[in-house]
Amino acid sequence: MQPFALQDVKLSKGIFKNAQEVDLKYILALNPDKLLAPYLMDAGLPLKAERYGNWESSGLDGHIGGHYLSALAMMYASTSNAEMKTRLQYMVGELARCQAKNGNGYVGGIPNGKVFWERIHNGDIDGSSFGLNNTWVPLYNIHKLFAGLRDAYQFADNQQAKQVFIGLGDWFAELIKPLSDEQIQQVLRTEHGGMNEVFADLFIITKDKKYLDLAHKLSHRNLLNPLLAKQDKLTGLHANTQIPKVIGFEKIAKLTNNAEWSDAAQYFWKNVSQTRSVAFGGNSVREHFNPTNDFKKMLESNQGPETCNSFNILRLSMALFLDKNDISYLDFYERTLYNHILSSQHPEKGGFVYFTPIRPNHYRVYSQPSTSMWCCVGSGIENHTKYGELIYSHSDKDIFVNLFIPSVLNWQEKGIQLSQNTDFPYKNNSELVLKLAKPQTFSLNIRCPKWAESVKVRVNGKVQTINDQPSAYMSLSRNWKNGDKVSIEFEMKTHLEYLPDGSNWAAFVHGPIVLAAKTSTEDLKGLFADDSRMGHETKGKLFPINKAYAVVDDSGNFLSKIKPHKNLRFNLDSLTLQPFYEIHDSRYQMYFQTFDKKAYDTYQSNLKQKEAETLAIEARTVDKVNCGEQQPEVDHSYKGEKSDVGYDDEHFWRNTRSYISYQLQNHQKVGKYLEISTLDNINSDNIQIFINDKLIEPTKVDNKTLRINASDDEAIHIKIMAKNNIVSPRFYQFRILKE
Template sequence: MDTMETYTEIPAGSVQLLPHLGRIDYLDVPNPFAQRLALVRAYLMSLDSDCLLRAHRFEAGLFAPGAPAPTTAWHGGWEALDSQLRGHFLGHWLSAAARLCATAADGDPVLRARVDDVIAQLALLQRENGGTWVFSIPEKYLHRIAAGRPVWAPHYTVHKTLMGLMDAHRLLGSQVALDIVVRAAPWFHRFTDDLDRTALDDLLDHETGGMLEVWADLYAATGDRTHLDLVRRYDRPRLFEPLLAGEDPLTNRHANTTIPEVLGAARAFEATGDERWRRVVEAYWRCAVTGRGRFATGGQTSEEVWTPPHEFAARLGTRTQEHCVVHHMVRLAHTLLRWTGDLAYADHIERTVHNGVLAQQHPRTGMPAYYLPLRPGSVKKWGTPTDSFWCCHGTMVQAHTLHTAHAWYVHGDGSGLLLAQYVPSTVRCELRGVRVELEQRPDTGIGSHIAAGGASGAVRRPARWAVEVVVRARRPVEFTLGLRVPEWVTGPVTVEVDGVPQPVPDGPGLVQVRRSWHRQTVRISLPTGLRAEALADRPDTVAFLDGPVVLAGLCDEERELVGDVTRPESFLAPDEEREPFRWSGAWRARGQSAGLRFIPLHEVTDERFAVYFPVRPAPLTHRDPTPPAP
């Protein structure tokens, strides 16, 4: 069921998360994705603008020691004035807030007013600081890097401000934001004017963040040849050429330094049409993912570096799976899915969203976990609202604004829609000149890992996801509705339109239903079940998954289990499967030396847990082969 279709991203304002999944008895059942996004919005609103802008004002010379303190304490951690990355979080804040405003049905006027005010303040600070420099760190940090003197990632820091401004322009149409970036660009052009390729490569060997992506975005917005010149100057041949030659320049290399650079190559291809950039992106994915393997969570990093290909057993640590890597690899998979139509990229997004983006955000406080530890008996370590501001703090607030971006896509030729992620949401767009609206939500009479199950329907926790898609068109219109069949399905998939079964090819991939649509309901049922995934280099050590969801065993040390890993349901049983208004995702181990409970990894908060377990086969039951006497 593979597809070679290409897809186009739907404009941000055309897709909204459903706030609720439906009503069960007298309660509205919340959408867990909307709940997580609400935590992000509340956090963004809680941060004082004076605190967010403090480092930028300090650099512009407008920070007065005797000025009144903000209503909250000054930000600490990586945002403290003695941090060389100070001010980086403002760009993440702008990017996340801009997308929240763009996707809100009403434009979120309260948050939008804050976004516009922050942008206006940055324009003022740029004027006060000479007309070009608009950043939170001094210019001399970049000159020090060029001279070979150590500074902590100045390009990374300035990129975040540029990123936030470009996102405000792209998503909200802010001309003020674009003008700030246009005025800032000449500084970098002058800075690199006298550097030959070797000197540029030496400079860019220090973490550049997404500078290449920003210049490609800017060139796409302006068509200015000097901005194209910056794209070429911020090329990364020392990384890209080995990739194009089929080599592995990634093993044991800092992962999050390289992914934003490859995202820059992706944007450069889209802005220029130069095929070399696309080949770089495809080679990177082969090197980082398909040729490397993965943990069950979908990640490949530990201690912030890429693991050796298919060697994961020695990397199960307390600092596994950095959140920034998860976020940026989801963005890269989103790009490759649009280019190729290969739904393996959608499978990657699904797995890493559930076991990274969701698993590395506290479900009640909204705070991030920098790493997802995979050493048995570890705990997640959560950030604080105003005293952390790690890099992963920034990517966390951005990641949860992208759930709508990955749910729906338009066919490249405009002939239909793809439902790529089962994230309860509504899409409104125009197909063949007709306004259409599609709404997807779990069948609450059946339930799923994310849905509150109904009071009717299944008696026991269902072994399938059931999703209903309601199609409404202003008038009858013919188009193709594509439905992704995930990699984890365990049996025949069924698709019905108004109760009429549709043909479904075998296996994971794509179901396409083409017809005239007006007022129909589509129902897809995706069989799921427990399965075990072994470490590539330790086949007797496995993680357990239910659909795309990794299960965490609640324990404070490594535990050996006994059972048949090809049939994990033979020694794992549903546990507390029903709450008043939803099915739970909990399991318990049977026939073991000690009790052990499993819950979805994204539900773990402060418990000690393990993801991987050595499993040995159960002993055979011996019987006397001698037949009984007659």
């Protein structure tokens, strides 16, 4: 099974074409010189524009530039837009100039990069999940540049990008040459994107085995080994850190015919897609994998599945589909494409979503080109450039139709043009029209999705006898002529899809389309993000979950509560269900609890008090940091040495044998005290606590809680030092409270 090049598939009018055009405008709104500034600064070259703010000037300097290369290359391949090619050539040329100035193959935008990389080269390594020598995910950052240069070459045939890519790879090979395998694995503790994958790509491009050897070396054994043993060790791990590693495992497996590594990648995919993902295809809560048997925290959080995760799990799904020719990967790919990726961009104003909460009656935040430089903006500008990547695929002579998306396939090598005309999912049919230079014999294979029922296929109006098994291809083999038409008709039904933990929370899904209801436009604070460090998070209030809509029926026939209307609209009492990807600028509800009347009354009584307590403490909170979680710690300027993180007792935690520190904000000085919570009993003889560099004697509330009077400063810098190299307690939260 082979994919078609993006150049071979052009989108036609429809929801995906619109998303592509909106993304193109966003790409054009970004200033290449601002994105290049971190690279020029690091190379000691004059700036042509000041760098962007937000994440591009607070530690991840340059990461969007790498994504931008990929987006330009894929958008050019998909649309033939000349400005995309012009900008790509300019970006690559400037990066080549930086590389030449550095003189050793290196080019990067990482702050104080030369000093940082020299420390790594010398074996000076102190890393945790996202901080390597107190630098924010530097390998993750430079991976974006590696991937962008690869994509510029592979999708847009930019030969200069190929040379910069190889030069950067050779520099990195020399950088880690003195390191032992143990030291390399220590480096890989910190989020590093898909470094193993890009070195496998260097091998594909150059055929030089040294790059494949490096791909093996850069494969993180702490993740790989449990997967090889079919052990689920994912709960509590930072989700998007893991998925790119597995894409690399799969690529290396395919290149080396390593069945064990391929099995490990399949095990990971099945675990994440079937037991950790929600109806729209997303996974994780507050960026981490939640327990498979408890989605409660995801239901409560305003930080639901992260778009980057779905960006990467789709890349893995596509790789496994092409490798294994297993159509079940397409069922998940389609579900995630329509319901998460398509919904993650505002369809009119543009802007990308970071978190998609499943908390009832909550909402999402959209980026803006001038203010927002998050990771999900980087993957976001890529997401909507490449919708044509898997609509069709092919073998040596046969065509496979995988998705019902209006488009035109031009297989020039075979002299075949295939037009797909469809209003799916609003209409349950699609028409394929062939344009051939001469009659040809081949098989046209049309995917019969898992959700499709009563499928009928006609060729030039004549009904065909087909194998319409779900998650299989319907194969039409014949001598095709110019103008032949194939029509596909099917039925889609609505079903309830419960969360994987077996709870009574369910989503209404029509065919592959997840339905949701607009619930309110109240308090959509921060709907379009400002340039603040945490602008990607919602700022509006949390509405009580016990006030959410529920579906109550003593007979258990919950589907009977919805009534079809039109254009994929369904009435659910006072609510209107519609495709989730249509819902924007609004609070919404996607998941509904199902009850009989007695169970509903009991639930309401039990939940009301708990919800009130939770919302009350959030209302009293001025600022907080959840220790051991990547984004909250980055948002609060974490620094530390000899520190470990983990997940136990439903909490992420961080400890230290040296020190850890955070910067919290006591906005308008309304906070009265700082509360520190741990998982272990606190022995105050073994730690010292400093507030704004002053040694503090805290008050012990209980054996696992400390309280400190808030200082008179709006910025509160807290530093905890371990005495005599004795490991500290496991800290899980620091919270400033009003009273």
